[in-house]
Amino acid sequence: METAGVLMTYPMSTYLEQELDSRFDLFRLWDFPSRTKFLQQHSHSIRAVVANTTCGADAELIDSLPNLEIVSTYSVGLDKIDLVKCMERGIQVTNTPEVLTDDVADCAIGLVLATMRRICECDRFVRNGAWKKGEFGLSTKFSGKAVGIVGLGRIGSAIAKRAEAFGCPISYFSRSKKPDINYKYYSSIVDLAANCRILIVACALTEETRHIVNREVIDALGLEGILINIGRGPIVDEAELVSALLEGRLAGAGLDVFENEPEVPEQLCNLENVVLLPHVGSDTVETCQAMADLVIGNVEAHFLKKPLLTPVF
Numbered sequence: 301m302e303t304a305g306v307l308m309t310y311p312m313s314t315y316l317e318q319e320l321d322s323r324f325d326l327f328r329l330w331d332f333p334s335r336t337k338f339l340q341q342h343s344h345s346i347r348a349v350v351a352n353t354t355c356g357a358d359a360e361l362i363d364s365l366p367n368l369e370i371v372s373t374y375s376v377g378l379d380k381i382d383l384v385k386c387m388e389r390g391i392q393v394t395n396t397p398e399v400l401t402d403d404v405a406d407c408a409i410g411l412v413l414a415t416m417r418r419i420c421e422c423d424r425f426v427r428n429g430a431w432k433k434g435e436f437g438l439s440t441k442f443s444g445k446a447v448g449i450v451g452l453g454r455i456g457s458a459i460a461k462r463a464e465a466f467g468c469p470i471s472y473f474s475r476s477k478k479p480d481i482n483y484k485y486y487s488s489i490v491d492l493a494a495n496c497r498i499l500i501v502a503c504a505l506t507e508e509t510r511h512i513v514n515r516e517v518i519d520a521l522g523l524e525g526i527l528i529n530i531g532r533g534p535i536v537d538e539a540e541l542v543s544a545l546l547e548g549r550l551a552g553a554g555l556d557v558f559e560n561e562p563e564v565p566e567q568l569c570n571l572e573n574v575v576l577l578p579h580v581g582s583d584t585v586e587t588c589q590a591m592a593d594l595v596i597g598n599v600e601a602h603f604l605k606k607p608l609l610t611p612v613f
Contacts, residue, residue, distance in 0.1 A: 304603050305345035307365070310355035312374045316592035320350065323600065329355070339364045348372065348599050353579070354561070356380025362389065370602045372595045376400060376455075378612060379505040379532060386613075393612040394598040397454065399590040400582035405458035407581040408500055408530045411554030412463075414575045415526055416440045416498075421572055440551075443467050448496030450489060450513070451503025451531065452478055459500055471496060474503070489513070493520035498528065505532035515540040524551050530581045533558040542567050545574060556581045 306324040308317065320326045327346065332338035346365045349357045352374040359382045362368060370392040371381055378395060386393050414420055418439040425436050447463045449456045452472040460470045460483060471484035473492040478485070486492040489512060493499050499521050503509050513527070513536040521527060527550060529536050538559040544550040545568070552573035558564050561579055568574050582591070597609045 304347045305342070306348040306350060306599065307346045308350045309357070309361075310352055312350075312352050313588050313592045315589060316350070316374065316595060319592065319596050320599070323596070324348070348602070350374065350595055350599070351380060353377055353380055357386075358382050359385045362386065362391065370394070370599060372598045374591055374595050377504060377532060383612070392602060392608065394595075394608055394610050395612055396591040396594045397610055399594065400587050401454045401458050403584050403587045404455050404502075404530055404581040405462055407556060407577070408455075408459045408502065408528055409462045409466075411528050411530070411556065411575055411577070412442055412498055412500070412526065415528070415552045415554040415573070416442045416445075418572075420575055442498075445497040446471070446495065448472065448486075448492040448499045449483075450474075450492070450499065450501045450535075451509075452481065452483070453502070453504070455530070456500075456502035459502055468498075475508075489517055490520045493517045493525070494522075496521070497524060498526045501527070501529040501531040501535050503531050503535065505535055510534050511537040513537060513541075515544070518544045518550055521550060523549060526551055527553045528555075529553070530556045533561060538565065545571055 303325050305327060306320055307327045307329060308320065309329050311330060327342055343364050344367055347367050347369045349368060349371045351357050351371060356373065357371045362382055362385045368391055371386060372394045373381060374396060376395050376397050381393060383393065416439060422436055425431055443466045445468055447468045447470050449460055449470065449472045452474050456472065463470060471486060471492060473486045473489045501513060511534065515537065518540055527541065541553060542565050545553060554575040556577040557579050564576060568576060594610055601608050
């Protein structure tokens with residue numbers, strides 16, 4: 301196989317980086333202080349881009365790479381890739397579905413439990429010696445509570461299966477009703493929020509879903525409601541979420557994603573009823589290697605003129 305130029309946009313997996321380096325002529329974008337100078341020198345050498353949820357392939361980058369043939373993202377989400385531009389140029393796109401479903405679903409349930417059972421607060425209570433001065437307060441039961449899921453794709457379905465094991469009634473909102481699914485379907489996200497205690501965001505970020513969880517949805521979830529987001533930060537109107545939490549219009553939140561990562565509103569960091577994770581829903585040793593193997597396999601398949609493993613198009 302010929303040695304093709306591959307551009308990695310951001311540090312991801314050391315294993316992925318090493319494997320790409322051993323197979324291709326690897327360029328690490330972060331090694332070059334000036335993106336403009338890098339592109340001036342190497343733009344014609346780049347035939348593949350390996351991206352992720354932090355740094356993808358926007359129209360500007362795609363336009364600057366005249367020989368680009370494939371974008372392979374180390375993620376399921378495609379919101380950081382200009383898909384229209386790729387289609388116009390005939391550039392193939394791949395992602396890493398399936399392999400991270402279980403880990404993200406596990407993380408969602410972990411956030412529910414951590415938020416409702418106040419696990420992080422309990423940990424701090426013990427560590428700072430407060431237990432010696434008195435008992436910790438009560439938390440809220442998860443089992444049996446109504447769970448609403450925004451987006452019943454692979455990850456949403458896996459979350460539903462886990463929540464069922466806790467005896468939770470499941471309902472969902474999506475663009476259309478899913479065939480052969482017994483969960484209650486709501487065609488309105490506001491109605492879904494009004495009829496659940498825990499609202500879990502598990503849909504993809506698109507122009508249609510940006511800020512779909514807005515003030516009206518949050519208020520419908522209500523004073524005892526818990527919001528969990530393991531989808532993408534901009535799906536939730538973060539300013540409205542902060543306002544609701546500060547004003548007591550929402551009981552709590554568990555968040556793995558934020559609107560402007562890695563920036564997180566200071567107000568969230570100061571709230572005890574919020575659990576915050578640094579976008580690590582799929583970050584286990586096992587899943588990260590499986591994702592890396594898919595990226596490598598897709599790029600290799602492209603240059604060997606074999607069928608892609610997980611093509612988007």
